[in-house]
Amino acid sequence: MSNISLEGKVAIVTGAGGGLGRSHAKLLASLGASVVVNDLGCSVDGSGETTPAAQVVVDEIIAAGGKAVANMDSVTDRSAAANIVRTAIDTFGGLHILVNNAGILRDKSFAKVTDAEWDAVIDTHLNGTYNVTKAAWPIFKEQKYGRIVMTASGSGMFGNFGQANYGAAKSGIIGFAKALSHEGAKYDVKTNILCPAAASRMTENLMPPQFLEKLKPEAVSPIVAYMCTEEINTNGAIFEAGAGSFAHANWARSKGYKAKDESGVASVDEIASAWEDIMDMSEPKVLDNPQAAMAEFMS
Ligand SMILES: NC(=O)c1ccc[n+]([C@@H]2O[C@H](COP(=O)([O-])OP(=O)(O)OC[C@H]3O[C@@H](n4cnc5c(N)ncnc54)[C@H](O)[C@@H]3O)[C@@H](O)[C@H]2O)c1
Numbered sequence: 001m002s003n004i005s006l007e008g009k010v011a012i013v014t015g016a017g018g019g020l021g022r023s024h025a026k027l028l029a030s031l032g033a034s035v036v037v038n039d040l041g042c043s044v045d046g047s048g049e050t051t052p053a054a055q056v057v058v059d060e061i062i063a064a065g066g067k068a069v070a071n072m073d074s075v076t077d078r079s080a081a082a083n084i085v086r087t088a089i090d091t092f093g094g095l096h097i098l099v100n101n102a103g104i105l106r107d108k109s110f111a112k113v114t115d116a117e118w119d120a121v122i123d124t125h126l127n128g129t130y131n132v133t134k135a136a137w138p139i140f141k142e143q144k145y146g147r148i149v150m151t152a153s154g155s156g157m158f159g160n161f162g163q164a165n166y167g168a169a170k171s172g173i174i175g176f177a178k179a180l181s182h183e184g185a186k187y188d189v190k191t192n193i194l195c196p197a198a199a200s201r202m203t204e205n206l207m208p209p210q211f212l213e214k215l216k217p218e219a220v221s222p223i224v225a226y227m228c229t230e231e232i233n234t235n236g237a238i239f240e241a242g243a244g245s246f247a248h249a250n251w252a253r254s255k256g257y258k259a260k261d262e263s264g265v266a267s268v269d270e271i272a273s274a275w276e277d278i279m280d281m282s283e284p285k286v287l288d289n290p291q292a293a294m295a296e297f298m299s
Helices: 020-031 053-063 078-092 115-143 152-159 164-187 223-225 268-273 275-279 290-298
Strands: 010-011 036-037 065-069 097-100 148-152 191-198 238-242 244-249
Touching: 010 020, 010 078, 020 036, 020 053, 020 065, 020 097, 020 223, 036 053, 036 078, 036 191, 053 065, 065 078, 078 115, 097 115, 115 148, 115 164, 115 191, 148 164, 148 223, 152 164, 152 191, 191 223, 223 238, 268 275
Parallel strands: 010 036, 010 097, 036 065, 097 148, 148 191, 191 238
Antiparallel strands: 238 244
């Protein structure tokens, strides 16, 4: 029996018909949340919409004594995304938690990626996250309570070969989440970011089998569930999770270099000779808001 309870809370998990979303939905339900299990049931590249994957997960949750309802809307369709939120209100009478998780891949090196592959990935991850969050936000703001988990990726933090579209979408999600963390703070709406690593159909061709064995989706979900609690005290933070490891990740700035001239205008030669200082990460500074970041530069 867990000390953490989500009893009385209503959650949406998008893309919860399989992989990480299924695992998150089942854990949230086991902690007492009523869960809208959303998934349009598509293949990993976003095509086809036939498998009632969401209903299978709902049946598993109900069989385990939990509360859940299936929703097959696509996060990419703005009015359908609003219907995901409406399903929570109509079925369970409210909404407190949103886990944006739905995703697809269309991996190709940038030279080969088509406009359609670029659009599909941006649409599902970045616009899909926007669509559902936009529908949930007024409810959270009005009731002065909400917990949002945004699913980003190491690809969005560091970039990855063959994932220009995916990396762009995922780093867009990080910027989006960080903006919401500032805007939601006074309403107790907390938005945190997950960068997971897990074996799923999305990663089965990307990682070697000996890695995949260790990367259970269930090993990621506990930190997601914690991000969904009243107790969570972070807002706008990035968490990496996989294979039983959990860490907070953040941007860091080097000690840096200050232009010699008071005008602040350095010559290119000066930049070239200061390059080592600019690059020196031996004393990194972590800054968590743009005002602090700017103030540090101005001081
Ligand atoms: N598995 C990893 O190692 C990893 C790493 C980094 C980020 N992620 C992210 O985690 C999330 C879950 O990925 P996963 O590995 O479980 O993959 P997955 O393919 O198993 O799950 C994604 C789910 O999203 C659903 N989906 C796709 N488009 C949708 C849409 N328009 N509307 C509703 N549902 C839709 C799919 O049907 C699928 O069930 C994704 O956002 C992914 O980018 C995963």
